[in-house]
Amino acid sequence: MRNGAVTSLSGIQENFGKAVPKGLQGRHGLSDREHGRIDGRKVEILEADDGSNPAQAASGATALPSQGAKILAGPISTGIGLHVADHPGNDALLLLSAGGDDFTGMSPNVFRTIWQTVQTNKAILATVPETAGKTILVSTQDTTFGTASVTGLSSAFGAVGATVESVVAPAAANDLIPFAQRAADATPTSCTSRGSVPTPRRSGRRRLLRESPKSRSFAVCTTASARKSSIAPRRAKSARSSFRSSSP
Template sequence: MGAGIRSGKAGIGAAAVATALLAGACGSPGTAADGGKDAPVKVGLVYSKSGPLAAYGKQYIEGFRAGLDVATNGTGKVGSRKVEVTEVDDAGDPAKAVSGAKDLIGKGYKVIAGSTASGVATQVSAIAEQNKVLFVSGPAATDALTGAGKFTFRSGRQTWQDIATAATFAGDVKGRKVVVFAQDGAFGQANLAAVKTVLGGKGATVEPLMVPASATDLTPFATKAKAAKPDMLFVAWAGATAQAMWGALGQQGVFDVTKVVTGLDTSATWPAYGKVAGKVTFLNHYFGGAAGTALEKQMTERVTKAGSKPEIFTPDGFTAAQMIVHAAAAGGDAAAMAKALEGWSFDGVKGRLTVRAGDHALLQPMYQAKLSEGAAPAASVVKTLPADQVAPPAAGK
C-alpha cells in the first residue's frame, strides 16, 4: 500500500438522505433517557470486520479490546457503569454502515466508533452530528473528519499528517518537482490533493501520474515516471499489483534518478518491495515496536496473548478505547462527553496525544522509517517526528 490509509471509494452524497431518514425514524435522541448513574456505557463499533479493509478492521478491534482492558484497569467498567460493546460489520460499505449506525442510535447508543474507510466515516459523522451522539472514527484518514462537527472525533491520524511527514524528507521543496504516482481512484486522488496542498503550498510543482486501477502492465507507467525527472516521486498504491509496480520502478531505474517516498503499510505488504525495499523512503503512522512506550508494551502483551501482533492500525483501536472511557466518565450526555475530549492531552501508544479543542484533530507523533531487504523484511524507525511538526492546520483556516 502507498502513503496513508486507503480512502473509502464511496462519497458522502447519501449522507444527507440517510441523516434525514434517521431523524424521522428515531425522533430526537436528546429526549431518550440516559438511565441512572449505573446505566451501562453502550458503545457501538461499526467497522470493517469483512470486506476489502478487513485486515485493518481486525487490527482496530484487537487494539480496542486491549485499550479497553488497560483504560478500565481490567474491570470493563467506567466507575460503576459496565461498558457494553456491540460490533457491527459494515464490510466497507457506506450503506451498511449507515444502516448499522441508525439501528444502534435508535436503540439508545450514545457512542459510535470504528470507521475503517474514509467514505464510511464521512457518512457516519453526518448521522452522529444530526442525532447528537459521540462519534470516534478509527483508521479512516480523510481530512474531512477534522472540524466535521461538535460530536465527531478521530482516534487515528489523517492524510495531512502523512503528507507533512513526507515533506520532512524533502527539505526545501520550493521550485522542485514532485510527481504523484498513484492509482486513479479515491485513495490516489485523496493523496494527490494532499500533496498539492502541503508540498505545493511550500512552493513545489506537483504533477499527477495516475494509473488506471485495472492496469496490469505497469512498465509503461514506470517509464513515464522516470522520464518526468522528478525531484521526488510520491507513491500512493494499494492492492494486488503493488509488487509488480515496485518491480517495474526498479527495472526502469527510477530509484537511480529520484527519491521515492511512500507510506509503510501493514507488515503483510513488506515482502512486496523485494529488492527495492532499501531504496524506498517511508513515512509511517505506526508499526509494531515503533513507539517504545509503556502503553505500547501493554498493548503488545494483550494483543500477543490473544494470538496476534501489533500492526499499523492497532493503536487506533487502543486510542479509541482510551477516548471513550475518558468521555464516558463525564456522564451519559453526548455534549458532556464531547466537551471532556476537547483539549484533552494524554499518554497513548505512540506517546503524548492531544485532541485539539477547536477542530478535534488528533495531534500525535509520526515516523520516518526504513525497511530491510530480503524474504522477511524488518522495519525500523529512522526518526520520530513530534506532534507539532506534523500538525494539520486548524480546519477552516
Template sequence: MNRVRMTSVLAAVTLSLAACGSPQAATGGGSGPLEVGIVYSQSGPLATYGAQYAEGFKAGLAHATGGTGRIGDRAVEVTWVDDAGDPVKAVSAAKDLIGKGYRVLGGSTSSGVALQVAPLAAENRVLFVSGPAATDGLTGLNRYTFRSGRQSYQDVLTARTFLGDGKKVLVFAPDSAFGKSNVDAVTAVLGGAGATVTDIAVPANVTDFTPFASQIKAAAPDLVFVAWAGATAGAMWQALDQQGVLASTKVVTGLDIRASWAGFGAGGTKLNLLAHYFDGAADNAAYQALKAAVPGGRTDLFHPDGFVAAQMIVHALQSSPDDVDKMVTALEGYGFDSVKGRLTVRAEDHALLQPMFQAKLTGADAVTATGTVSADDAAPPAAAMKG
C-alpha cells in the same frame, strides 16, 4: 447482530442476539451498563484493517479501565456490527443502534462510511469516534464527531519532511478520485512550501508501467510521491526499480499493513516510507499493553486506531456517563499518552494531533524507524467547525 460484553479482560466473550428496547433500557436509566456500538469492517475489502482495529480496541478498553472493563460500578458493553465497508449498511446499523438508545458509536474503517455516519451523530447528538478512516473531511465536520486515527493531510506533511532543499516534486498516482485527491494534497502542502508540483496520472487499466517509469526518470524530480493501491502495485514497483527510478531520485510512499510489504519487491529497501505506525515505532506503557494483548505479540498499522478509540471513549464516559454534550466537552483539548506517544484532540476542529514516522524497509518483513515527525510538525491546518 452480535453483542460482545467486555465486563473484564478475563471475562469470556458471550454472544447473544441484541434485543430491541427503549433508550432507557439500553442505557440502564443512568445506572445500568454503558453501551458502546462499534460499526466497522468485519468483512469486505477492508476486513484486515477492521480486525486490527477491533483487537486494538479490546486492548485499549482493558488498558483504560485498569483491566476491569468497568467505569465506576457500570460495565462497558460493546456491540460489534459489520458494515462490510458499505456506507448504506453502516448508516442502517448506526440508526438501529441510535434508535435503541446508544449514545456512543465508534468504528468506520472506511472513509466513505465515516462521512455517511458522522452526520447522524450531529443529527441525533451522539458521540461518534471514527476509526482508521483517513479522509480530511471528518475534521471539523461537526462537534459530535472525533477521530482515533490519522488523516491524509498528516501523511502528506510527513512526506514533506523528506524533501529537504529539493524544489521539483512529481506525484505518481492512478487517474482516479483517489489519485486526484493525493495530487491536490501534495500540491497544497509541498507546493505551498515553494516546491513545483507536477503529476503523472496512470489509467486504471494499465499493466505495463515501463513507459511511465521512463517519464518519471526523464522528468528528473527531486522527490517522487507515489500514491498507489491495488493488485497492480507489484508490477508498478518492479517497473520503477528496473528503470532506475528508485536509484536516481528520492521516492516516497506510505507504509501499509505488514502483509503488503512483500509487494514492494526487490526495490523496497530503496524507498523512503512515511508511516502512520508500525510495530516498534514507539515504546511505552500503552504499546506494551497492546503488544501483550495482540495475538502473537506483533502489532500492525491499525491496532493503535482501535486502542486510541477505546481510550477516548472511556475518558468521555468517565466525564459524564449519560450526557453526550459533556462527553464532547471532555474530549476537546484532551491530551493523553497512547501507543504512538502523546496525542491531543485539538479543541477547535477535533483533529487528532499525533507524531508520525519515517521508515525504511530492511527486508521483506522488517522495517526500522529513521525519524519521528512531531505532532506539531504533522499538524494539519485548523478547520472551521461546520456543525
C-alpha cells in the same frame, strides 16, 4: 456500558477494518485488572459491519445507538465516514480514524482520532530540500481520501514550484504490481503512498525492483493493512525519497 464499532469486517477494506474492534477489545482488557471493565463497570463492544459500503455503514451507525451504544468507533474510510457523520439518524459520539479534512468542525459529536490530510502534506513538504523543480509522485486509490490526497499535495508542492504526478489504482485492486511499475517508470524525485491497500507479495516486490532499473533512484512505497512498509532498493540515493502515510 456499551460502545460500538462501525467498521469494514467485509469488503475491500476488511483487513484494515478488522483491526478496529480488536483494538477496542484489547484496550478495554488492559484498562482494569478485571478484563472488560473500566472503573469496575463492564464494557461491551457491539459491532456493525459496514461492508465497505456507505449505506450499510449508516444503517449500522443508527442500529448500534438504539442498542445502547454511546460511543462509536469508525468507519476507517474517509468517504464512508463522511456519509455516517452526516447521517441524521446518528446521535452517538463518533470517533473516526479517517484523515479527511472535511471532518473538521463537521458536528459537535464528530471527532477525528488521527492527523488530518493537510498535516501530512506539510510534514512531507518539510522533508524535501530545494523543492522547486522536483517531481513528487502520489500512489493512491480511487477513493475520496485518495482524491483529496492528490489535490492537497498538488496544492502544497505546486505553491513552491514542484510538480505532482499520480498513479491511481482502483479501490478494489489487490494486485498493485502494475501500479508500482508505473511509479518506478516515472522516475520521480520522491514517492508517497496514500491509503490502506493490500501489500503486494514480497516475491512481486523483488521482481519489480529487479526488472525496473529506473526504480533504483528512489523508493517505491506501499501501505499495508494496519501496518506500514516501504520498498527501497539497496542503492536508493537517499532515505528522504521514501514517505509513508496510512489512513483512508
